[in-house]
Amino acid sequence: MAYDPGHETLLREDLGAALGPRADELDERRMFGGLCFMMAGNMLCGVHKRGLMYRVGKDRAEAALAIPGAQPMAFTGRPMGGMIELYEDDLGRDDTRKGLLALAVEFVDTLAPK
Numbered sequence: 001m002a003y004d005p006g007h008e009t010l011l012r013e014d015l016g017a018a019l020g021p022r023a024d025e026l027d028e029r030r031m032f033g034g035l036c037f038m039m040a041g042n043m044l045c046g047v048h049k050r051g052l053m054y055r056v057g058k059d060r061a062e063a064a065l066a067i068p069g070a071q072p073m074a075f076t077g078r079p080m081g082g083m084i085e086l087y088e089d090d091l092g093r094d095d096t097r098k099g100l101l102a103l104a105v106e107f108v109d110t111l112a113p114k
Contacts, residue, residue: 003034003047010091011037011047018101032075041114045104051087054100057107058082064103069096
């Protein structure tokens with residue numbers, strides 16, 4: 001099953017609000033049956049069939065999981081360190097999406113460009 005295009009629109013709106021003019025720096029890649037947004041060549045966030053995903057880094061994972069609705073990402077049944085997902089039922093939580101995106105941007109800004 002492909003991801004919901006409405007989720008892509010929601011994430012694009014969040015990215016525009018969070019990054020302002022920096023949103024023009026984003027690249028997109030189709031991955032894992034979804035769409036990933038890359039900043040300076042590093043994965044930032046994305047859309048998949050169950051909802052949204054955010055790359056917050058291992059050091060920010062605990063803070064991310066304290067945000068209502070956030071779950072550890074576990075595509076293969078094992079949690080992926082530093083990756084958080086937000087399932088479809090929780091996508092209406094604006095503060096949750098914005099909080100997770102802020103943590104992801106903060107983390108990706110620390111990475112060297114690729």
